[in-house]
Amino acid sequence: MTEFGVNFFPVVDPATKSATDYYDETLRLIELAESLGFTQAQTVEHYFTAYGGYSPDPVTLLTAAAARTSRIRLATGAVVPAFTHPVKLAGKLAMLDHLSHGRLDVGFGRAFLPTEFAAFGVPMDESRARFTEGVEACRRLWTTEDLVWEGRFHRFGPVTLLPRPFQQPHPPVYIASATSAESCAAAGTAGHHLQVVPSVTSVEQLASMLDAYRDAWDAAGHDPAARRIQIKFTCYVSRNREEALQQGDFYERNYIEHMAAAVAPLATEKSADYPGYEKFLEKAKNYEFAASLAADKVLAGDPDGVIDQIHAVRRKFGDDLSFSLQFNPGGLSFARAATAMELFAAEVMPAFP
16 A cells, blocks of 8 residues: 655745744644545754745644644654754654654654754764764664763763653654665665655666665665655646646745755855755756656646656656655645645545555
């Protein structure tokens, strides 16, 4: 069975939609998603700009969602260990695991925006090492009593975290990877699940990332049936195909414009931990919606067209994928997002039993 979830990446200008309205609408959409049979809801961690800045703490939003739902899983997509002490991060996540009665999936990410690293006083060249240490420190805090941690960036202990996670030995761990096959392989070796975004990489590169992940998972002796690979898309679906494409063209350009502004410092602030990221700005400037649609980097069209795209994605990247879909990009109205979700649940999801 193919699983479909919803994700919330707030590429929203405050002049277009207030934070209050965005949060209210997001929570209503998560409630709707649960009623329609979507299996997971997730949100990101970003700061300062219209490129994700409405979600500086995904745990807070997911806690509100936990209080309004009872079945849908709730995921960070992702939290950034480099920006939070592991004792604080592990404790917040364990608490949410209890408040949701064991419905938490924890996605960890490295972050990549220079303004965020500068604000936290964290060198970008330390991001990979801080990420690796932070993920392992959280895992150990969840599972070890009287933990003594002697890391490169943090030292503490002996401590025993309270609360211990609701799920044992800990919530499922996902690693968010944008372009790195090395990160995917490390996730597979560790037995962690994977989150990927096809819009920021080529088909060939993403296929190699997933091959590296699956090979490392299998080589480490993990159960192939337990492996989870989540792929994320924005999704514009309407009975009127042209209407869906017009929405997609408008809101994808909005996304690209805000992303370009947020990543602009990468053009001059290169880091060994982020090879090639300085090209993001060039890619953003050369963006074409039609090319993105043709490459199945965005899902858009009538239900039959979107079904065809999902089949194409599975042929390219494997039939062991789950899908996390954004239906409310930019300032799209609640009514249009809800209608698209209802149509997707009624006519697209049944094609993937």
